[in-house]
Amino acid sequence: MATGSVREVLPPALDSTSEPPPLFDGTTRLYISYTCPYAQRVWITRNCKGLQEKIKLVPIDLQNRPAWYKEKVYPANKVPSLEHNNEVKGESLDLIKYIDSNFEGPSLFPDDPAKREFAEELLAYTDSFSKAVMTLLKGDGVDEAGAAFDYIEMALSKFEDGPFFLGQFSLVDIAYAPFVERFVPFLREVKKYDAMAGRPKLEAWFEELSKNEGFQQTRREPKELVEAYKKRFAAHL
DSSP states (O other): OOOOOOOOOOOOOBOTTSOOOOTTSSOEEEEEOTTOHHHHHHHHHHHHTTOTTTEEEEEBOGGGOOHHIIIIIOTTOOSOEEEETTEEEEOHHHHHHHHHHHSOSSOOSOSOHHHHHHHHHHHHHHHHHHHHHHHHHHSOOHHHHHHHHHHHHHHTTSOOSSSBTBBBOOHHHHHHHHHHHHHHHHHHHHSOOOTTTTOHHHHHHHHHHTTOHHHHTTOOOHHHHHHHHHHHTGGGO
């Protein structure tokens, strides 16, 4: 399994008082927020490819973001974005594929045509998964969330050559990891809903995923994630 073996000191987030880095100077930069699940996907990919020295991490404070980020880096003014070869690209699912294809390190996408096809299906389902679970985070959507977790459980049963979606660790696992990491503890504590109950494949998947150093380096404490979601969904609780 691919791991990011380099431990790095994480830089402080840049806010509205911060000067911009020397943009378009040939340095490859990944702009993230430490709390954003979409940015976390790309951060994990960078780590699992062993690119900590090649892709500089630039965290942004989303609550107090610097004006230069929108004006000079990424007009969409969201994270993640990647500054590479004098261009800035966005969208997390596009970026994880881009980094896997354009940088050195272990491949995170399979060669097997059946696995590639299933990978595309699963990547396309990520938004539907999040939206379905959000119905329960915001209200009483137990059926929708349950069906979404059941889909994941079933998907994890397709290939038997490992505990991951495609058997072996891939971009698909990276795409789902930040969301499962947040949803499961919040649902357990706040909604008294255990997404792992009766879903042994999901439980085994997350347990194995949690051993991945590239993922570990991006994780927050579950309590911190739960508190952040409590604030976000306060009106619905």
